[in-house]
Amino acid sequence: MPSDGAATGRPPLRYASEMKVDVAIVGAGLTGLSLAIALCRAGRRVAVVDARAGRPDERGAGYDARIYAIGPPAVAWLTDLKVWQGVDTGRTVRVEEMRIHGDAPRAGDGPLELSAYRAGIAELCTIAEESEIGRALERAAQHTGGLDLLRPARCVSLAHDEHQARLTLGDGREVCAQLIVGCDGANSWTRDAAGIGTRGEGYGQTAVVANLACRAPHRNRATQWFGIEEDGASSVLAWLPLPGDRVSIVWSVADALAARLLAMPEDEFVARLRVAGNHLLGDMRLEGPRLGFALRRQVAASFVAGRVAIAGDAAHQVHPLAGQGLNLGLGDVRSLAAGLDGTLDCGERRRLRAWERERKAALSEMVGVTHGLQRLFSQPHPAVRALRNLGLQAAARLPLIPSFLVSGATRA
Numbered sequence: 001m002p003s004d005g006a007a008t009g010r011p012p013l014r015y016a017s018e019m020k021v022d023v024a025i026v027g028a029g030l031t032g033l034s035l036a037i038a039l040c041r042a043g044r045r046v047a048v049v050d051a052r053a054g055r056p057d058e059r060g061a062g063y064d065a066r067i068y069a070i071g072p073p074a075v076a077w078l079t080d081l082k083v084w085q086g087v088d089t090g091r092t093v094r095v096e097e098m099r100i101h102g103d104a105p106r107a108g109d110g111p112l113e114l115s116a117y118r119a120g121i122a123e124l125c126t127i128a129e130e131s132e133i134g135r136a137l138e139r140a141a142q143h144t145g146g147l148d149l150l151r152p153a154r155c156v157s158l159a160h161d162e163h164q165a166r167l168t169l170g171d172g173r174e175v176c177a178q179l180i181v182g183c184d185g186a187n188s189w190t191r192d193a194a195g196i197g198t199r200g201e202g203y204g205q206t207a208v209v210a211n212l213a214c215r216a217p218h219r220n221r222a223t224q225w226f227g228i229e230e231d232g233a234s235s236v237l238a239w240l241p242l243p244g245d246r247v248s249i250v251w252s253v254a255d256a257l258a259a260r261l262l263a264m265p266e267d268e269f270v271a272r273l274r275v276a277g278n279h280l281l282g283d284m285r286l287e288g289p290r291l292g293f294a295l296r297r298q299v300a301a302s303f304v305a306g307r308v309a310i311a312g313d314a315a316h317q318v319h320p321l322a323g324q325g326l327n328l329g330l331g332d333v334r335s336l337a338a339g340l341d342g343t344l345d346c347g348e349r350r351r352l353r354a355w356e357r358e359r360k361a362a363l364s365e366m367v368g369v370t371h372g373l374q375r376l377f378s379q380p381h382p383a384v385r386a387l388r389n390l391g392l393q394a395a396a397r398l399p400l401i402p403s404f405l406v407s408g409a410t411r412a
């Protein structure tokens, strides 16, 4: 409730529960928390609001079904923030090689191969559990000075003018900041409240994810197949190496087929998966649940509106075939934190616009590749099918193309 300064003779406080910070972040997911830690390390005062309570520090049984391929720049940044040190490296795998198969290989044609060794880097990416990175971020956040975590809390309104921005929470608290950053995911409340529109469409696909124990070793290699399923629709299947002889799969298929894959008995699911993956790793056994994620391509019309910025999935959602969504989001917040270094006013328009231009360029490169590949491999016409596979085979034989793809995969 507002306090009445005239009645008390004290300087008026607009609201008894007003909090003043440099930056207010909506969303304590992986992008939101890492931005908060980076800004606080640079001496900023930050409040993070999330609709959910913080995650428990205990690990669940087995491996998390949400697995991410994290590129070297993101790992390096999280290491600088002293966050990656909290991730148990015994539960991560460094991917040294990647093989990409087209959907109509001719005898003698090999897959497109990407190799960390040939590219002169230590690894193409690191495979890690979402919950493991999340817990490391939570622990780092608890030990970061100048950071207030407000959760669970509901955001009810957002206002901003040329001097400040203000967030009102469901319990009446107000957070007054120079800048509000929405890291609140694909259905971003912040984006809507700031009046930022989006462009995009559903892919008509669902990603089925699951973890499996395998008979044969994966040798730190990730494998991906572009395929055509029995319903005539395209699919993309990725096998990502987990510690021990295990893989995490991301199988992007038409929604109706995904519903069947999620509901069918385990042994039938595993048998289909083995066929789709050319029996590469021998017998397989499901470990843990199968989960489905509806896939959408979505890009916000703008990443900045006055004293509001949006980052991560709030700004862009890409197809998981390149494993780049979170990498792009971490790239957004790494660059935002660096751009605000040394500014007196975090909402300075010129700096925010420069940040937006840089991130839109990074995004358009990534969206172009992932959306283009997804579209190319979803054309059922036999001529297109032959051409795209020829293209993949040609790319596999050119020494420069695989290393270009590697540098793309490691840049976000």
Ligand SMILES: Cc1cc2nc3c(=O)[nH]c(=O)nc-3n(C[C@H](O)[C@H](O)[C@H](O)COP(=O)(O)OP(=O)(O)OC[C@H]3O[C@@H](n4cnc5c(N)ncnc54)[C@H](O)[C@@H]3O)c2cc1C
Pocket (backbone or CB within 6 Å): 026, 027, 028, 029, 030, 031, 032, 049, 050, 051, 052, 067, 068, 069, 070, 153, 154, 155, 183, 184, 185, 186, 187, 188, 189, 190, 207, 209, 250, 293, 311, 312, 313, 314, 320, 323, 324, 325, 326, 327, 328, 329
């Ligand atoms: C199947 C699949 C596989 C993927 N694999 C990879 C991969 O290998 N590599 C990769 O880089 N990316 C991958 N991605 C993409 C990745 O999952 C996302 O890009 C990433 O999770 C986005 O993180 P975020 O922090 O922006 O949003 P989110 O993870 O959605 O976090 C949003 C946060 O905001 C909070 N929130 C939401 N609404 C509100 C509100 N109104 N008020 C307050 N708080 C709110 C939520 O509680 C949450 O904490 C994959 C995606 C899918 C679907």
